[in-house]
Amino acid sequence: MAPDLNVFVSEERIERDESGPLSGRTVAVKDNISTAGVPTTCGSAMLADYVPPYDATAVERVTAAGGTIVGKTNMDEFGMGTTTETSAFGPTRNPVAPDRVPGGSSGGSAAAVAAGEADVALGSDTGGSIRCPAAFCGVVGIKPTYGLVSRYGLVAYANSLEQIGPFASTVEEAALLLDVIAGPDERDGTTRHDATEGQADAHPAEEADYVGAADGNGEGLTVGVPTELVDGAEDGVVEQFEAARSDLEAAGADVREISLPSVEYGVEAYYVIAMSEASSNLARYDGVRYGPSVDVEAGNWNDVFSDVRREGFGDEVKRRILMGTYALSAGYHDKYYRQAQHAREWVKRDFDEAFADVDVIASPTMPTTPFELGETLDDPLKMYLADANTIPANLANLPAISVPAGTANDLPVGVQFVGPAFGEETIIRAASIIED
Amino acid sequence: MSDTPVGPDEVRHVAALARVDLDDEEVERFADECAEILGYFETLDEVPEVDPSPDLVNVLRVDEVRDGLTREDALRNAAGTEDGYFKGPNVS
Numbered sequence: 001m002a003p004d005l006n007v008f009v010s011e012e013r014i015e016r017d018e019s020g021p022l023s024g025r026t027v028a029v030k031d032n033i034s035t036a037g038v039p040t041t042c043g044s045a046m047l048a049d050y051v052p053p054y055d056a057t058a059v060e061r062v063t064a065a066g067g068t069i070v071g072k073t074n075m076d077e078f079g080m081g082t083t084t085e086t087s088a089f090g091p092t093r094n095p096v097a098p099d100r101v102p103g104g105s106s107g108g109s110a111a112a113v114a115a116g117e118a119d120v121a122l123g124s125d126t127g128g129s130i131r132c133p134a135a136f137c138g139v140v141g142i143k144p145t146y147g148l149v150s151r152y153g154l155v156a157y158a159n160s161l162e163q164i165g166p167f168a169s170t171v172e173e174a175a176l177l178l179d180v181i182a183g184p185d186e187r188d189g190t191t192r193h194d195a196t197e198g199q200a201d202a203h204p205a206e207e208a209d210y211v212g213a214a215d216g217n218g219e220g221l222t223v224g225v226p227t228e229l230v231d232g233a234e235d236g237v238v239e240q241f242e243a244a245r246s247d248l249e250a251a252g253a254d255v256r257e258i259s260l261p262s263v264e265y266g267v268e269a270y271y272v273i274a275m276s277e278a279s280s281n282l283a284r285y286d287g288v289r290y291g292p293s294v295d296v297e298a299g300n301w302n303d304v305f306s307d308v309r310r311e312g313f314g315d316e317v318k319r320r321i322l323m324g325t326y327a328l329s330a331g332y333h334d335k336y337y338r339q340a341q342h343a344r345e346w347v348k349r350d351f352d353e354a355f356a357d358v359d360v361i362a363s364p365t366m367p368t369t370p371f372e373l374g375e376t377l378d379d380p381l382k383m384y385l386a387d388a389n390t391i392p393a394n395l396a397n398l399p400a401i402s403v404p405a406g407t408a409n410d411l412p413v414g415v416q417f418v419g420p421a422f423g424e425e426t427i428i429r430a431a432s433i434i435e436d
Numbered sequence: 437m438s439d440t441p442v443g444p445d446e447v448r449h450v451a452a453l454a455r456v457d458l459d460d461e462e463v464e465r466f467a468d469e470c471a472e473i474l475g476y477f478e479t480l481d482e483v484p485e486v487d488p489s490p491d492l493v494n495v496l497r498v499d500e501v502r503d504g505l506t507r508e509d510a511l512r513n514a515a516g517t518e519d520g521y522f523k524g525p526n527v528s
Contacts (some may be wrong), residue, residue: 053509186497193495268477279454286455288524296525304525306457316457324446339480346486351519381473390510396465 005093007111008071012038014059015068018035022067030109031072032079033164034153035059041201042155043075043087056153057188058122058164058181061294065180068414070118070310073108076177077314078282079126079157081105082383083376084133086316089242092375096138098372103136105129106167111168120177124154125162126162127270129389131402134167135365135414138404140174140431141167143390143423146397147192148205149178150185156281157235158274159190161394171403171432175210178424182208192422204422213425216253218251221430223417224258224358227387233367236408241364244405244415244434248362251433262346263392269343270391271384272327272336278317279324285312319380328388347395355420360430363389365402365414389416399424403431441470 009031029035034052041047056065062069064183076086084090084107092107094100095115109164110133113121123130125143134141142165149164156162166177182205185191194202225245229394230238287294287308294304313321327336338342354361367389376383393400398421402414415434420428448465451458458466507520517524 031451050513053512069503095524140465147524184518265483268480269483271473272477272480288479288514288516288522289510291515293526296516296523299525301455301525301527302455308456309455313456318458318462319466321454321456322450322466323473325450326442326446326474329450329453336477336480339483341487341488343480343483345488346483349486349489352455373512380469381476384473 003093003098005095005098005111005115006074006090006426007092007108007115007117009041009043009074009089009108010039013068013070014038014063016063018064020065021176022062022065024065025119026070027062027067028071028073028074028112028121029059029069029111030121030123032075032124032155033122035069035072037165038072040072040116040155041089043077043089044314044317045088046285046291052153054153057094057150057185059153061181061183062122063420071112073106073112073121075108076105077317078155078278079105079124079129079162079403080316080320081279082128082132082386083371085109085289085373085377086314090189090320094137094247094370095414097370097410099373100411101136101373103133103366107133109167110134110139110141113137113139113169119168120173121167122164122181123167124162124164124395126158127274127394128387130167131365131390131400131414132387132417134402136412138412139167140171140403141165141400142174142178142401142424143393143399144178144182144424145204145399147190147421148182148399148424150183150188151190152185155211157421159281160277161274171428171435172211172214175214175428178210181256209311210424210428211254213428215429216251216432217429218248218253218433219250221253221360222358223248223253223255223368223430224354224361225255226258226260226263226361226363228263229363230259233364233417234369234408237364237367237413240406240408240413241415245362247434248430253433255356258358260350260354260392262343262350266347266391266395267384269340269347270387270395272274272340273344275320275324276328276337277324278320279328282317284322285309287312312329316380344395347392351392351396351398354356359426361418362430363416365389365416369411369413370406393418397421400425401427401431403435442474443467
């Protein structure tokens with residue numbers, strides 16, 4: 001008998017009497033995306049009984065387009081992890097290799113698609129949390145440009161970095177779901193408004209056709225390959241990446257080496273910023289408005305909150321809150337947080353310069369194939385370093401896609417394409433060229 | 437490895453600031469892990485100063501009254517409520 005993959009935290013169907021581009025399709029939704037009346041746990045004991053009073057905009061758009069939500073998927077607690085092992089509800093297993101992790105933090109969503117439990121899925125990507133599990137489970141995942149998809153109803157972890165995005169078995173299906181969820185939202189303070197056009201409501205998604213971009217056409221496409229993001233990868237991963245490069249060239253693309261020196265500092269910058277934002281965003285979990293019940297007679301405000309947070313948070317969340325608090329504390333802010341912001345600007349500038357010469361940037365999505373279950377759980381730094389190739393797109397707010405590109409030792413390998421801001425059509429086109 | 441001054445005392449101080457109660461075993465373990473991770477972050481010292489190139493502008497809309505969450509919905513997830521309010525612990 002197949003092992004239980006532990007894909008879903010809850011399996012309540014959500015559908016409306018609507019028809020549209022998702023009619024007849026089943027959708028899995030990561031459990032940090034709010035669903036009205038249906039529990040949304042964020043993979044945390046802190047929110048084990050939390051039931052949102054409203055839908056995230058992305059969920060509203062999915063059901064309005066005729067999609068049927070089949071369940072809320074398992075994830076690293078509050079999105080903090082690269083393996084889906086930090087969930088309070090136990091790890092998810094990789095459908096392709098059940099003794100391996102599915103990647104994270106949206107591991108349940110990627111596994112749902114890979115295992116056929118849903119046609120498509122929604123995840124969220126803060127530093128690679130869609131693309132990593134897409135690569136590890138052998139499916140397609142897209143992290144949109146910051147501001148393309150509404151963050152309304154996405155439970156915040158590191159709000160300056162994260163976006164909701166789609167998973168699917170094919171590039172075209174992922175593009176279809178992106179067409180549905182992308183668009184302006186007046187309830188999202190970080191939605192994109194292109195004021196330079198003189199139209200207050202202009203949004204990049206209104207003129208875009210993501211499904212139509214999956215046409216496999218490589219003529220005239222210029223692809224940059226940053227040596228910094230290939231050199232550190234395992235041999236088997238590099239072999240598949242080189243095969244993808246040959247496919248691009250065979251389709252008429254011009255592939256050339258580029259350099260992005262700033263990305264060597266990406267992991268450090270990302271973790272300082274993400275942990276700092278986490279320490280602020282997770283301050284709301286005090287057990288009063290939601291969360292485990294508080295014994296209001298047990299002592300003063302500070303003691304009671306500290307007890308609730310000891311009980312409700314797992315180790316990785318505590319670790320990030322502690323380090324984020326430290327990085328923002330008096331005497332250390334300039335050393336860590338300010339330097340990380342400089343690194344972020346440097347990464348943005350490097351990408352801007354690169355996109356003056358190339359249309360998309362290609363690399364392996366992950367430097368390795370999926371870890372064995374438990375392999376990185378006691379070595380957080382090893383887990384953080386695995387995010388080296390996915391983090392730069394979040395730091396620079398850029399769109400990125402992971403597309404399956406063969407296997408190494410029978411384990412899935414993914415290739416990543418990063419595009420310029422709101423260049424989703426270009427990365428979708430590039431991915432459709434190398435798709436099997 | 438690094439001269440970052442992180443030990444058990446710093447972890448206890450930061451945990452108190454962050455309102456997370458830790459036992460002694462956790463303090464020791466987090467001190468070791470945080471020292472290793474913060475040691476890795478030392479490379480940020482090499483990053484040059486890069487000033488942001490602002491590409492964002494404020495977009496304002498007219499302030500309109502519209503329905504928000506009802507009080508009942510807002511209180512629904514709370515463990516303790518009283519007379520339509522959240523019930524919390526004593527402040528002092």
